[in-house]
Amino acid sequence: MTKFTKDHEYITEDGTVGITPYAQEQLGDIVYVELPKVGQKLKAGDEAAVVESVKAASEIYAPASGTVIAINTSLTGEPGLINSAPETEGWIFKLAFDDASELNALMDAAAYAELTK
Amino acid sequence: MAEATADDLKTVLLNDQHVALGGRMVPFSGYVLPVQYPTGIIAEHKWTREHAGLFDVSHMGPSFLVLDEKSGDGEADHAAIAALVEPLICGDIKGLKPGQVRYTLLLNAEGGTHDDLMIARPAAEGWGGALYIVVNAGTKDADFQRIAAAAAGRATLNRSDHCALLALQGPEAVEVMRGLIPPAADLSFMHYGSFDFMDTRLVISRSGYTGEDGFEILVDPSHAVRLWDRLLGDARVKPGGLGARDSLRLEAGLPLYGHDLDETVSPVEAGLNFAVARRRRDAADFPGATRILSELGGVLDRVRVGLFVEGAPAREGAEILDQYGAQIGRVTSGGFSPSLNRAIALGFVPPGKAAPGTRLQVLVRGKPQPAEITATPFVPHRYVRKPA
Numbered sequence: 001m002t003k004f005t006k007d008h009e010y011i012t013e014d015g016t017v018g019i020t021p022y023a024q025e026q027l028g029d030i031v032y033v034e035l036p037k038v039g040q041k042l043k044a045g046d047e048a049a050v051v052e053s054v055k056a057a058s059e060i061y062a063p064a065s066g067t068v069i070a071i072n073t074s075l076t077g078e079p080g081l082i083n084s085a086p087e088t089e090g091w092i093f094k095l096a097f098d099d100a101s102e103l104n105a106l107m108d109a110a111a112y113a114e115l116t117k
Numbered sequence: 118m119a120e121a122t123a124d125d126l127k128t129v130l131l132n133d134q135h136v137a138l139g140g141r142m143v144p145f146s147g148y149v150l151p152v153q154y155p156t157g158i159i160a161e162h163k164w165t166r167e168h169a170g171l172f173d174v175s176h177m178g179p180s181f182l183v184l185d186e187k188s189g190d191g192e193a194d195h196a197a198i199a200a201l202v203e204p205l206i207c208g209d210i211k212g213l214k215p216g217q218v219r220y221t222l223l224l225n226a227e228g229g230t231h232d233d234l235m236i237a238r239p240a241a242e243g244w245g246g247a248l249y250i251v252v253n254a255g256t257k258d259a260d261f262q263r264i265a266a267a268a269a270g271r272a273t274l275n276r277s278d279h280c281a282l283l284a285l286q287g288p289e290a291v292e293v294m295r296g297l298i299p300p301a302a303d304l305s306f307m308h309y310g311s312f313d314f315m316d317t318r319l320v321i322s323r324s325g326y327t328g329e330d331g332f333e334i335l336v337d338p339s340h341a342v343r344l345w346d347r348l349l350g351d352a353r354v355k356p357g358g359l360g361a362r363d364s365l366r367l368e369a370g371l372p373l374y375g376h377d378l379d380e381t382v383s384p385v386e387a388g389l390n391f392a393v394a395r396r397r398r399d400a401a402d403f404p405g406a407t408r409i410l411s412e413l414g415g416v417l418d419r420v421r422v423g424l425f426v427e428g429a430p431a432r433e434g435a436e437i438l439d440q441y442g443a444q445i446g447r448v449t450s451g452g453f454s455p456s457l458n459r460a461i462a463l464g465f466v467p468p469g470k471a472a473p474g475t476r477l478q479v480l481v482r483g484k485p486q487p488a489e490i491t492a493t494p495f496v497p498h499r500y501v502r503k504p505a
Contacts, residue, residue, distance in 0.1 A: 028153060028157050028158055028360070029157045029158055029159040029160075031159075031430070031453040032428070032429050032430060032453065032460070034429055034482075050429070050482065052429055052430055052453070053158075054158040054159065054360055054364055054452060054453050054455070055152070055158070055360055055363075055452070056432075057429070057430070057432065057482075083157075
């Protein structure tokens with residue numbers, strides 16, 4: 001089950017991280033993405049990536065602790081994928097969890113929907 | 118400038134129109150204004166470069182300074198009113214021809230900039246002894262106080278910022294204007310006049326802040342909605358928010374007060390030498406003349422430059438480094454250029470590092486990124502100086 005952070009990241013059961021449709025809508029046109037490095041170790045809450053819109057830069061935090069095992073290099077040439085398909089082609093990076101039970105602390109879809117109502 | 122709390126924010130006359138169009142309303146210079154509409158900043162930006170964008174700039178400060186007692190001689194009255202404002206600025210207002218608009222700077226005694234503004238001389242002979250003055254939103258109260266004080270007892274400043282000020286910008290703006298108010302389409306760049314519209318008069322200048330051809334239109338409160346609707350009723354026109362206005366002016370290399378210009382920055386540092394009029398230089402009769410004339414002579418610590426930035430956009434405040442990593446300046450405006458699809462910035466560096474092609478670096482989130490000085494505008498201006 002996909003989980004959500006209060007900072008509007010999502011993380012799927014297989015560790016794929018991106019920003020929510022609500023977040024991309026709020027940010028507006030994404031023009032640049034700074035990706036983490038494959039192999040980088042992150043603690044939950046660490047800054048993992050930066051997403052820049054025309055107006056401003058926004059940090060993307062690791063929703064859980066783990067090791068970066070994949071990054072979406074398509075975003076380098078086409079950062080707008082985060083706007084057009086935030087939950088599919090616009091994913092940002094993928095984590096191998098240190099402890100998958102950390103996800104229990106995050107919001108489920110219903111709780112996240114309530115937050116962004 | 119300080120961010121006002123929600124209670125202090127003013128709404129513009131067209132607030133309901135912006136909300137109805139889905140504008141994302143944000144606080145800006147004491148007003149609530151749309152930063153973008155649902156299509157987004159890049160689409161609004163590109164539409165303006167290709168067609169015509171309509172921007173509500175009613176937060177700005179339009180005003181009219183009018184002599185209290187006119188002689189009836191248009192030239193003499195113009196000279197009299199020009200003499201009241203010239204001590205505050207570095208431009209030649211006396212030399213304006215009827216209908217001409219001039220970009221100039223309100224300076225402090227040290228030659229720094231209180232504001233940049235437009236001052237125009239009415240075209241109509243009967244309006245000799247008046248000036249149309251448009252200042253920036255964030256500085257307008259202070260500017261108006263300064264101008265009113267300088268003119269006290271001789272002329273009266275009438276604020277018009279209860280009206281709506283609209284900017285119609287882009288290569289198709291002139292044909293849109295020709296369909297709505299035909300005589301206004303014949304204005305030359307940096308000229309203005311007043312024109313009939315329905316049962317009112319509009320003050321229209323051929324000017325703008327995007328690098329494109331276009332118009333800025335002052336309309337009284339009771340006609341603002343109808344003018345907005347008429348303009349948007351033209352399929353060539355789409356609304357643009359503050360975000361696109363900023364990315365357009367950045368590509369055009371135009372300074373933004375409070376960012377690229379402030380109380381410490383002189384016109385020469387800002388690359389605005391053209392705004393220091395020849396007659397005023399010869400007379401050395403403007404605020405900060407000692408410093409500014411010395412800078413014009415070549416004694417200069419920093420100059421405003423354009424930068425192409427590789428990688429992430431370098432935002433305001435980012436350090437500019439030389440090729441060895443020593444800090445030599447700062448970015449004052451920076452972002453993403455939708456037209457060029459790359460990061461661009463304005464900033465200040467020492468004159469020795471300001472030549473186009475100079476390789477520098479900018480520090481973004483602690484990491485140096487390559488940058489190169491480039492001539493501005495980043496995207497060529499397309500002003501129409503003599504309409505066909």
